[in-house]
Amino acid sequence: MGRLWMIAFVAVLCTYLFFRWLPPLEPFSPTLFLTQLLFSPFRTWLAFACFLLGVAANGALLSIAVTGAVRLLSGRRLRLGQWLLSLAALGHFYWAFQFHWRLAALFFVFSFFYGMMTLRSRQTMPHRWP
Secondary structure (H helix, E strand, C coil), X not given: CHXXXXXXXXXXHHHHHHHHHCCCCCCCCHHHHHHHHHHCHHHHHHHHHHHHHHHXXXXXXXXXXXXXXXXXXXXXXXXXXXXXXXXXXXXXXHHHHHHCHHHHHHHHHHHHHHHHHHHHHHHHCHHHCC
């Protein structure tokens, strides 16, 4: 359960930092974006690193949520606390969609696909349930 708390914390924190550190995108100007990338590269690269780490953490949460839903619907045993924590941690996407819906949709799609790709490995290795 401690590992899941850490994953949830990383997912929420990386999502926030990604949106906070990314250069302004409304209205999108390639000149402004490239200027920010050149004159503030550390902040931009940190935003990209938070994107990758956040996608991995959110993908793990989505994988746990989908696996838990399938187990619940099929009547198999389920770790209810972990499933509810993963669903609650995914609630930060509401805030992300309120902040910038296009970036949040992109972030969610990447997280969803990463979570579904890791879903197969979780099903073949039952001892790996976080």
